[in-house]
Amino acid sequence: MIKRSFIGLFPPVLQYEELDITKTVDSIKTPESVIFFVDKEYSKKDSLLIQPGDKISAGDILSVFNDSEEVLVPSVTGEVTGIEAFSGNFGKNYTAVTVKTTSNGKVNKEFGKSFKKASGNSLNQIIKNFPGVVSETVLINSDKPVDSIVITGIDSDLLILNNQYIIKNRIEEVKAGISFIKKATGIDNFTIVVPESLASEAQSAGVSVKTVELTYPNASHMLITQNIMGRKVIAGKTTEDAGVKIINAETVAAIGAVSVKSGIPDSKLITVINKDGSTNLISATMGTPINTILSHLKIDVNERDRIITGGPLTGTAIYSDLHPVLPDTDAIMIQDREDIPEILDNSCINCGECVRICPANVPVNLLIRFLENGEYDEAADNYDLFSCIDCGLCAYVCQVKIPVFQYIKLAKHELTRNNTVEAENA
Amino acid sequence: MHKQKKYIVSHAPFWHDGSSITTKNYHIMLAALIALIAGLIQYGAPALGVISLSVATAIFWELIMNKITKRTPTVGNGNAALTGLLFAMMLPPTMPWWAVITGTFVCVIIGKEIFGGLGGNPFNPVLVGMAILMIAWKDLFDFDQALINYDFEYFVLYPLAALKHFGVSSIESLSAIDLLSGKQTGGIGTTCGFGLILGGVYLIIRGFSRWEITVSYLLGICVTAFIFKMADSTAYAGPVIHLFSGYTLFGAFFLATEDSSSPVNFIPMLIYGAAIGIMTILIRNIGVYVDGTVFAILLINLANPIIDKIRPRAMGRTV
Numbered sequence: 001m002i003k004r005s006f007i008g009l010f011p012p013v014l015q016y017e018e019l020d021i022t023k024t025v026d027s028i029k030t031p032e033s034v035i036f037f038v039d040k041e042y043s044k045k046d047s048l049l050i051q052p053g054d055k056i057s058a059g060d061i062l063s064v065f066n067d068s069e070e071v072l073v074p075s076v077t078g079e080v081t082g083i084e085a086f087s088g089n090f091g092k093n094y095t096a097v098t099v100k101t102t103s104n105g106k107v108n109k110e111f112g113k114s115f116k117k118a119s120g121n122s123l124n125q126i127i128k129n130f131p132g133v134v135s136e137t138v139l140i141n142s143d144k145p146v147d148s149i150v151i152t153g154i155d156s157d158l159l160i161l162n163n164q165y166i167i168k169n170r171i172e173e174v175k176a177g178i179s180f181i182k183k184a185t186g187i188d189n190f191t192i193v194v195p196e197s198l199a200s201e202a203q204s205a206g207v208s209v210k211t212v213e214l215t216y217p218n219a220s221h222m223l224i225t226q227n228i229m230g231r232k233v234i235a236g237k238t239t240e241d242a243g244v245k246i247i248n249a250e251t252v253a254a255i256g257a258v259s260v261k262s263g264i265p266d267s268k269l270i271t272v273i274n275k276d277g278s279t280n281l282i283s284a285t286m287g288t289p290i291n292t293i294l295s296h297l298k299i300d301v302n303e304r305d306r307i308i309t310g311g312p313l314t315g316t317a318i319y320s321d322l323h324p325v326l327p328d329t330d331a332i333m334i335q336d337r338e339d340i341p342e343i344l345d346n347s348c349i350n351c352g353e354c355v356r357i358c359p360a361n362v363p364v365n366l367l368i369r370f371l372e373n374g375e376y377d378e379a380a381d382n383y384d385l386f387s388c389i390d391c392g393l394c395a396y397v398c399q400v401k402i403p404v405f406q407y408i409k410l411a412k413h414e415l416t417r418n419n420t421v422e423a424e425n426a
Numbered sequence: 427m428h429k430q431k432k433y434i435v436s437h438a439p440f441w442h443d444g445s446s447i448t449t450k451n452y453h454i455m456l457a458a459l460i461a462l463i464a465g466l467i468q469y470g471a472p473a474l475g476v477i478s479l480s481v482a483t484a485i486f487w488e489l490i491m492n493k494i495t496k497r498t499p500t501v502g503n504g505n506a507a508l509t510g511l512l513f514a515m516m517l518p519p520t521m522p523w524w525a526v527i528t529g530t531f532v533c534v535i536i537g538k539e540i541f542g543g544l545g546g547n548p549f550n551p552v553l554v555g556m557a558i559l560m561i562a563w564k565d566l567f568d569f570d571q572a573l574i575n576y577d578f579e580y581f582v583l584y585p586l587a588a589l590k591h592f593g594v595s596s597i598e599s600l601s602a603i604d605l606l607s608g609k610q611t612g613g614i615g616t617t618c619g620f621g622l623i624l625g626g627v628y629l630i631i632r633g634f635s636r637w638e639i640t641v642s643y644l645l646g647i648c649v650t651a652f653i654f655k656m657a658d659s660t661a662y663a664g665p666v667i668h669l670f671s672g673y674t675l676f677g678a679f680f681l682a683t684e685d686s687s688s689p690v691n692f693i694p695m696l697i698y699g700a701a702i703g704i705m706t707i708l709i710r711n712i713g714v715y716v717d718g719t720v721f722a723i724l725l726i727n728l729a730n731p732i733i734d735k736i737r738p739r740a741m742g743r744t745v
Binding site: 001002003004006007008009010012222226232233234235236237301302303304305306307308310312313314315316317318319320321322333335337340341342343346347348349350351352353355356359360361362363365384386387389392393395396397398399400401403405406409 | 430431432433434435436437438439440441442443444445446447450542543544545546630631632633634636637685686687688689690691692737738739740741742743744
């Protein structure tokens with residue numbers, strides 16, 4: 001954990017880590033049982049197209065629900081042993097499909113072909129299973145046509161090295177991915193955003209390359225769109241609204257690999273952040289439970305420690321080490337119980353640290369007063385709630401340890417939910 | 427069967443920079459100690475008595491209030507102690523015990539706790555106590571009278587009172603160095619300018635207080651005093667006297683920078699500091715009070731929420 005420096009004249013500065021080029025990736029054997037999440041709520045009444053006992057192969061394109069376009073592309077061959085509901089954060093619900101793997105099982109060789117034939121929404125649904133995908137990412141969205149695609153060669157949270165590693169070592173696949181996406185979407189304008197040190201590697205992909213300063217949160221998708229692409233994103237809108245789609249280099253490389261070699265995008269690159277802050281890069285089959293990875297790396301996780309998927313400032317704490325590696329599990333961070341910072345319900349003392357560190361100029365000191373009292377509409381209308389880019393720095397510097405970021409996320413979630421319900425009933 | 431361990435789950439971020447109000451308050455006390463020790467050497471045991479009583483009762487009042495409002499005791503964060511300490515530093519060493527206790531009552535209960543505790547106070551609690559005491563028992567703050575029984579090895583007087591009552595000529599003999607090293611009368615901890623500057627600069631460098639407020643405050647004092655002196659140099663003293671006497675330095679480094687009652691944005695901080703400086707000199711030169719610092723800061727505290735409306739446009743905002 002990076003602490004406040006002795007000299008406190010200026011706000012603290014957090015730096016992204018640069019890839020150590022000697023870093024190697026440690027591959028983890030596919031475990032006996034893996035879990036996949038399908039992005040749809042499951043209830044017992046639903047009639048499913050796959051049932052426990054069904055045999056599935058890696059690379060199948062499986063529809064799970066009758067009434068949904070969601071597809072599952074399993075990374076292993078084996079037998080479905082269970083289908084359950086799983087509730088994630090902020091009311092997000094998934095269907096968890098557990099698969100027992102068979103050794104030497106045959107993979108579906110047709111995957112590459114079907115992938116290349118797919119278009120429109122079915123292509124989107126397949127890509128949702130690819131490593132590095134952010135859950136909202138869809139390649140083709142006719143509602144929000146974009147004119148530029150940005151490929152991030154740097155992860156938006158601290159300490160995560162996946163995309164830098166991909167640019168360094170798999171730029172050929174990225175190049176192939178770019179030409180596939182060009183064909184599929186018809187968009188010509190590609191930009192790769194990388195740290196200065198990887199600029200020359202990125203050049204070989206043959207598209208425009210821009211460099212990003214290593215100060216957090218410069219690699220956040222919002223700031224890349226605004227500062228590097230020079231597009232103004234209106235508060236509350238997404239980067240797609242500003243005409244920019246952002247895709248992780250890892251996803252582009254996976255697309256490239258499939259389109260060239262017809263393989264199956266079955267493994268995910270993960271940065272494991274140990275208790276002491278050191279990092280390991282590993283590659284695991286998607287669906288691998290996190291405890292398999294931890295025991296492979298001999299990381300001891302004790303009662304009351306914290307397991308986080310994602311980075312230190314924007315990740316998600318999980319309550320079970322059986323949680324699987326998902327397409328967007330970019331990092332697994334383990335925090336010792338001694339290092340877990342305290343969270344308090346003190347009132348704001350108006351010290352202004354949050355205001356001075358906020359990259360989006362949100363008046364956090366005023367905002368938090370409305371959020372604490374549930375005045376979300378007021379917060380959104382007059383105190384710039386939706387200008388927030390979700391970097392978490394306000395809570396990082398808060399002297400009275402208010403969970404500011406949580407309040408902000410909750411308020412955004414509640415408002416979005418209200419708007420959805422209102423729209424449905426309108 | 428896999429035995430599930432229990433993990434701690436909470437929202438991001440999972441890092442914290444380690445700052446806390448407790449650390450902050452103790453550091454401010456530590457910084458105030460430099461000037462305080464100089465004051466204790468000058469004024470001796472009675473001053474120590476006033477300080478101890480003030481700190482103890484301030485903590486006591488907050489604890490009582492915590493019990494009455496059924497909240498977890500907050501005295502551990504050092505804010506009550508800090509309030510008591512800063513309050514006592516502004517008093518003359520001869521302050522009677524009952525006035526000290528009344529003062530801390532006003533500071534802690536009326537200045538802070540009735541607004542909901544730390545963070546809710548619109549005014550600097552220390553100054554609320556000071557203002558009420560200064561109005562109610564004016565004579566207790568006649569520093570020259572209060573210190574009449576002290577035998578200093580050098581000539582001392584309370585520069586601002588002399589200036590007010592006897593004009594510029596009475597303070598011509600005072601040099602900046604003498605004033606800074608505490609050769610004047612005043613509050614227990616407010617006379618040693620060197621100590622206050624040292625402590626204040628420490629706080630600024632460590633990031634516990636904001637330089638913008640302090641610097642603009644001192645500049646406000648200098649510029650306004652200079653303008654007055656230019657206008658009529660026989661009636662008004664120059665910036666040096668105003669900077670190094672009374673509560674100016676104490677106010678600039680320890681009072682105006684109080685978090686809850688001061689702005690957080692850059693330009694508002696500058697305006698806030700400068701406004702206090704200007705107001706201080708106006709009260710000193712035109713008003714009836716000898717030292718305007720206390721009332722100047724309180725007045726500008728009142729304007730703080732409006733001043734702080736001047737803020738940079740948030741990202742992505744269209745109107």
